[in-house]
Amino acid sequence: MADEANSHTQLAQLTTAVVVAVVLLFLTRPLQYLPNAVLASVVFLIGGKLIAVTGMRTIYGLRRDEFWVALVTAVVVVVLGVEQGIILAIVLSLIVHVKRHFTPHDAVVRFDQRGHLRLAAPTPGTVTEPGLVIYRFPVGVFYANAGRLSEDAMGLVNVADAPRWFVLHAEAIDDIDYTGAQTLIELADQLKQRGIVLAVAEASDDLRRELDRFGLTGKIGLDHYFDSIHAARHAFHNA
Secondary structure (H helix, E strand, O other): OHHHHHHHHHHHHHHHHHHHHHHHHHOHHHHOOOOHHHHHHHHHHHHHHHOOHHHHHHHHHHOHHHHHHHHHHHHHHHHOOHHHHHHHHHHHHHHHHHHHHHOOOOEEEEEOOOOOEEEEOOOOOOOOEOOEEEEEOOOOEOOOOHHHHHHHHHHHHOOOOOOOEEEEEOOOOOOEOHHHHHHHHHHHHHHHHOOOEEEEEOOOHHHHHHHHHHOHHHHHOHHHEEOOHHHHHHHHHHO
16 A cells, blocks of 8 residues: 555656646746736645645644744745745744743752652752752853853752752753853852852763863862763762
8 A cells, every 4th residue: 555655646746747847848938828817826826835734733832933933934935035034034043042042941950759850940949859959051051141040050059958069960051152151160169158069960072171171170170070960969979
């Protein structure tokens, strides 16, 4: 059945290609006598089939912001033109990207009774377990969101029962700029003044090199880098 369906699809594609070739080679002159309204209808019907409705529905269910970018771009392409639509799509995508990084969904990592990871909002007083905060930052750290990281981190430790360890879960941090690095260095100093250990877990090799170069490693020490949050948690228990 699958082979038969594939054969029918290939036959339909071949037929379409032959028809298009014949029209382009022999029928372009007669087409010039068709009314513009008829030609516009043909183009409209072809364009309508190019819209991937199923794909748009999938995007709408998964990422609403990307759906609106796609929809607005499609409208602009129809109304103004392809070039204007491409330019608008690039601009809107950049805005969505910056917004996503400017307001990241950071969280405190917690463990349920089965040891599975759970994420909790980084509100003051939230801990991974008594004495330990594993704080996950989900994007690269740069000048636009470094303040958010510092504010939420200090909010987690400026409580009556302050944690003894603060672990930055850096798995999702793909890059860090100068402002972001200085923010982490200032955070390390502030935590040290409060007697709180700062550690970093699951940093990529590239991020490690950046943190070494910016001077954070000299602040916290090589022994406070961990390959996993489980290793960091184990070190906390043995400290």
